[in-house]
Amino acid sequence: MKLRKGDTILVISGNNAGKRGKIIQALPKSNKVVVEGINIRKKHVKPTQTAPQGGITEFPAPIDASNVMLVCNKCNTPVRIKINRLENGERVRVCRKCGREVS
Ligand SMILES: [Zn+2]
Incomplete structure (x- = not known):
């Protein structure tokens, strides 16, 4: 995979097409990347000792590397x-x- 953490990318297909963002995690094994602010999912979290409130947290889910293009810096x-x-x-x-x- 040619993408790395810290790269700026443009999403070229899917629900987030046209958006730009920064890669916060590269997953070469599954050929996916996690991009800041792209493909936000909500997760319902039960209260635990580390998060006593529980509730809903938002996090960016991985998207396929073939759906993004590297933006040359x-x-x-x-x-x-x-x-x-x-x-x-x-x-x-x-x-x-x-x-x-x-x-
Ligand atoms: Zn260039």
Whole structure:
């Protein structure tokens, strides 16, 4: 998966299409990402010792990585990226639009 925690993404399909957000968790095994403010679900929580009030909490649920596009932090555009391997074996992600490295 080409997405990492901290990346800004644009949602391209589903209920949240067109929204931008920041990845707060990447789940490479299931090919999903959790994005700040996107795909908010409500969970009814019973009172426990750590949360004595219980009640309803809202949390962002994971969405499929194929439904989002990385927004290049250099040209501020949703782009496809390619992986370049440097001579020292390090992999860097390169924006296909502006050709610069996406950090
Ligand atoms: Zn770019």
